[in-house]
Amino acid sequence: MPEFDVLVIGGGASGLRAAIAAKEAGASVGLISKAHPLRTHTGLIQGGLNAPLDPDDSPESFAADTMQAGDGLCDSEAVKTFAGEAARDVLWLERAGTPFNRDAQGKLAFRAFGSNSRNRSVFADDRTGHMALQVLYEQLQRARVTAFEEWYVTSLVIEDGACTGALALGLRSGSLEAFSARAVILATGGLGRLYAPSTGSVGTTGDGQSLAYQAGAGLVDMEFVQFHPMIFPAGPGLLITEATLGEGAQLVDAKGAAVDTRGLPRHQLALATQSSNGDSAKIDLRPIGAANIMTRFPQTHELVKAMSGLDVTQEAIPVRPAAHRPMGGIETNASGETSIRGLFAAGECASNGVHGASRMAGNTLTEALVFGRRAGEAAASHARLESRKSVSQSRLGDEENRIQGITGENTSGDTPGKLHAELTALMDQQVGLVRDAAGLDAAIGKIRGLKDRYSRIKIGATTRVFNYGLTGYFEVGAMLTCAELIAVSARQRTETRGAHRRSDFPAKDDANWSAHTTARLVDGSPAVEKKPITAA
């Protein structure tokens, strides 16, 4: 049975950074990732990552911009930590080998990005995430972290109120294993696949949020799901980076009017790109110039062409808003601690108040670095004080029985894929960019109906080796859990703020809603409470 001081679940940027930090702090570290780390969603990040590195910039200015985008819901202490430590973490990534673009003097170049009040994003063409991910994975290997690639975590182990490990299915071996740990870090990423189209890769199914919720942790601000304003509607949805706007691209709304995008946070940009009477908004990259497109946005050019045959150097392309990333998630403090002893969370699956109601472009990867490192360090410290408890054989046996119970002949008439398709349709229509009470009530009813049908599905597995039908079953379960949490939290928040827009409550309501929502599992269903914002 594998045993570690710190077990990290998730092979994207936050998980890799957390594992490296925990190892450097002296802990023995294992990392479990359901996909190979180089295939995780971090690789899809394009535009850049923010840090106040320019001598004229300051953490205070960066913090102020982040708070402004967060629309009154950021925790100022978390933002202060974030803005104060961003520079050192981004420099760490640079020294470790990320080939960020340089200016004419050979110094780091800064790009205009999103609602940053100044050029603050370092970048590697439009493949920033792909480059950063490679460097993080290189450093993971340098740190000699034990990686379990292509393993799927089915449950956390909670004993006497503390997290003592996880149970995971090896895709290659097909066997279920217990991983014991003094501290566990969830870094499983987002939940884009609740929606279609979305910007999410196959694995963004809210696994960590669901695992933590089932284990009894609080999930905060789940109603806030950011829609990215510029999704080219080909295939599952192809994100056109906002960085193109900073370098001269012109956005035209569905009525044909040019949009002044300067300083607009994402939730407002997303409203500007909604379709109108069947017409689409369009993004025109041609003002950037063909040569600059090819050197600064080569991937955008390549992928639009691959997915549709269109050439962004020759014509404007249609765009629409689509689900991008959650601001809410597993409730943590700035050290990644959750409400469960020994359980930590970082990155997109977590929420420590740094993004508030809307996240500023360029903050995702910086967040992964800063809070991934902090969670890794905190988990290593925690592990030093925690005695080792091995996961019991009976717990492993119970999980084996649970999996046996869902395998067999499927007579339900449903499949996980069918439920997933129905889920994305209702999330788009009723829990999407604009919501109201009637739609949310209907959605909650439908989601519960889907959960009921889900409980009757069985998977006719011939083998567990690379059985994505089986892991897909668990993923759809996680998505249904997250969908219900988003819908009930959105029903509760009777105001419009940041990424949460209620057509029946179109104004911001500071008197009642300068507060987070926290959802917990109580007697089998989610109970949502208000939680005050940490005072400034």
Place this chain on the structure above:
Amino acid sequence: MEVTFNAYRREPGEAEYRRGVYKLDLPEDATIMDGMLKIRDEEDPNFAFRGSCLRGYCGDCMMSINGKNTFACTAKVANFMNRPEIALRPIRMVPVIKDLVFDWDAFMWNKIKVLNPWIEPQESTDGVRTVPDKVMADLRNAMSCYYCGLCDEGCTVLPVDMKFLGPAALTKAYRLAADPRDKNPGEHLKMAQQAEGIWDCVHCYEASEHCPRNIGPTERIVQLRDMAFEKGITNERVARHHTSFAASVKASGWLDEARLAIESEGLTNISGLMKLLPIAARAAIKGKAPIPYLHHKRPGAKRITEIFEKGDERGK
């Protein structure tokens, strides 16, 4: 649109594969990945294939579609309707685990791992080292590799020697060796010139032909060889062969084969040199090695020497 997929199916451990035939109704703009997900979602949860980004970012779903190696997620079904059934197969040479899932570890990841694939960061925390963007742009090009494996698939050395590191791993070696921020510069050159490394490439340029991102894996291997020579890392059989070849032609205007054989093995490599003796004996018996062995300069050798000297001068 009505289509039929004919997919490679094989259970773990079974020697025989079968063909899974699936009739599908797909939208006109569907991708092959859409069709495969539909099979898994609605017909057979046991149908195994990899896929992650869904949009051409990551390289995970590379496979052979009607004989063309490409990504299932960007391949439009409509472009493969020239046959009654669309054939989905693993790419050639990969060890299959189940259905279209193959062993990336054996095919590529393990070959990268042996290179110690990381740079040793400088400890200094005072700001950022100034580097021309030209250098970084070159790294960005090499690092735009999404590990799809198509260069290895096209490699002409791997089919005869699966231990060869291959162009994908060697492109990674280039990215590491060319990074000016490494605290231990030269370490990755030593790694890359190990047995089965840069010297085993036959520069057929198939890797560069196959690379969908125009990274030029073959050119990267040639660059690594040049860097190795510049750093004086030349004590390897193929490197000695190159050096001896050039020195022989420079000195005499043509190749001194005995010298080439001996110097390629290495003058201190006793066991290697011993192995040459039977070859020399057989050559002598068959009259192919004149005894005594004397290597003459060819007519005009002086001019050839001058060409080399001019080249050396320019190279400085």
